[in-house]
Amino acid sequence: MSDGQRVHMAPVRVAVIAASSQVRASLQAVVEALVDANPALEFLGSAADAETLVDCLAGSVPDVVVTDIDQEASDALKTLFEIGHAPPALVLLSDDPESDGILDALHADALAILPRNAMPAEIVASIEAVAAGLCVLSPDILAKLLTGRKPPREAASGEPFEALTLREIEVLAMLADGLGNKEIARQLDISDNTVKFHVSAIFGKLGATNRTEAVMLGMRRGFIMV
Known part of the structure; x- marks a missing residue:
């Protein structure tokens, strides 16, 4: 909560x-x-x-x-x-x-x-x-809103991170809602493999090792609000 x-x-x-x-x-x-x-x-x-x-x-x-x-x-x-x-x-x-x-x-x-x-x-x-x-x-x-608000270009550690695409932000928001890959694929009308590709890209850009960490980092950097 x-x-x-x-x-x-x-x-x-x-x-x-x-x-x-x-x-x-x-x-x-x-x-x-x-x-x-x-x-x-x-x-x-x-x-x-x-x-x-x-x-x-x-x-x-x-x-x-x-x-x-x-x-x-x-x-x-x-x-x-x-x-x-x-x-x-x-x-x-x-x-x-x-x-x-x-x-x-x-x-x-x-x-x-x-x-x-x-x-x-x-x-x-x-x-x-x-x-x-x-x-x-x-x-x-x-x-x-994301277009009008420039996200920070560095993480708290001082290491630069890459901005997420709008599709990756959509996927990240669905991860925050607890959706699995199949449900994300169904809602976005894309394949399971494409979802896996987006999740992998999100992890790489945010420096996350799992979904929970990706959501927390996404919130901290202003990509999503939950």
């Missing part, structure tokens, strides 16, 4: 923030449908901004916030965090996943970053994931 993982005996409390009343109603409907189907979740409320939500909740703190954000969202969301409690996990929907606000949000313990036009099923899956302490990034957004 990761340090950021949340363990709840009580229901996981979910709230919604969206400036547009139409978007807010749509997100609220998605959350309420999820809550109706899952007694381990509770819908706390929704608001146009973080400050209003804090006032409406009267001291209650959500475990997960689903928000359709703009470029000023980073500052607005900090208001929600500064109330003496652990910050909520975030499900962020944005047209601009490379914005400074999005990159700042990566410091949260658990979060999901989705395109603004994400399907309800994707939002539901992301709520459940971040409630469990996980991070969720689509392959497209992960690629954009």
Whole structure:
């Protein structure tokens, strides 16, 4: 279990923030449908901004916030965090996943970053994931973030290491999820031998001797988040 993982005996409390009343109603409907189907979740409320939500909740703190954000969202969301409690996990929907606000949000313990036009099923899956302490990034957004964030060129030991390709990052993320070679091959529609080739390349580039070590080194060097 990761340090950021949340363990709840009580229901996981979910709230919604969206400036547009139409978007807010749509997100609220998605959350309420999820809550109706899952007694381990509770819908706390929704608001146009973080400050209003804090006032409406009267001291209650959500475990997960689903928000359709703009470029000023980073500052607005900090208001929600500064109330003496652990910050909520975030499900962020944005047209601009490379914005400074999005990159700042990566410091949260658990979060999901989705395109603004994400399907309800994707939002539901992301709520459940971040409630469990996980991070969720689509392959497209992960690629954009990695392109915009230059990884360190040296390991902690001072020895240089080679950057992973996007396909190798996909395979490494699946290793982090505990998938075996056959399942990785099935999901990526490639052969078992190709998976073995990618795993071997990952080990060589990261200086790892096994899958667990590869995942840990990949996290440390910013290639994946789990």
